[in-house]
Amino acid sequence: MAREIERKFLLTDDSWKAAAYQQTDFAQGYLTPLQGAAKSSVRVRIEGSVANINIKSLEIGLSRDEYEYAIPLADGEKMLTTLAVGPVIKKTRYLVKHGEHIWEIDEFFGDNAGLVVAEVEMRAENETVLLPNWVGREVTHEARYYNISLSEYPFKDWSEDEKK
Template identity: 85%
Template sequence: MAREIERKFLLTDDSWKASAYQQTDFAQGYLTPLQGVSKSSVRIRIEGDSANINIKSLEIGLSRDEYEYPIDLADAEKMLATLAVGPVIKKTRYLVKHGEHVWEIDEFFGDNAGLVVAEVEMRDEDEKVEMPVWVGTEVTHEARYYNISLSEYPYQSWNEDEKNKNF
């Protein structure tokens, strides 16, 4: 079984951009209903010129089950256009090496424009992570920052209090 262990953070500024060594455009949508009872999310993601289907357990926190398999790009494009529930999330992911870790920084567009979130994956939940100066408030346990939540309730729909709650 695959287990994803990661922490999520808001950023204090954009100084991380000077250290970004790779960027990839993403489009992703969910095939599972956003409302109601579900144990997992099923996501289609186009990542540059490749695509995959991803199944994650719906757990909020440091770790959750995750399975990911490559699929045909044309199939992914059709699924996003015809089967996705809610808006398709568009973002650019930047990779930034800091200390022993590679940080994934997602800059969102469209319905989630203005939101930038950093994630760092770890080998285990107790692993120490050297924090860059541009890392701000941790939002690992805030469901609204998860992509599936952003698909249902996009950042542009948040009021100013919700947007500033974690600063």
């Protein structure tokens, strides 16, 4: 079993773009709704020309169980168009190295246009992470910033107070 350990942050500006060394377009959709007694999310993600199915425990915070498996691209495309619950999330992911970590910055489009979130994966929950100067407020414990939440309540529908 894999355990994902990561922190999420909003950004103060776009100065990180100068250090981005890779970018990949993503499309992902969820096959299970967030409401109800679900213990996990099941998502299909197309990352460039690769498709995966991913299962994550529905825990909000630093760490959660995660399983990911490659699937044929055609299957992933079909699942996104016929089985996804809510809007398909579209984003570009940029990779930025800072200190000992690789930061993943997600710039969202479509129903979540205007939202940019930075994530950093860690080896342990108590690991020290050097925060770049472009990192702002931490939102690790705020469910609305998780992709599954964005598929059910997209950024375009947030009030101005929720966007702060």
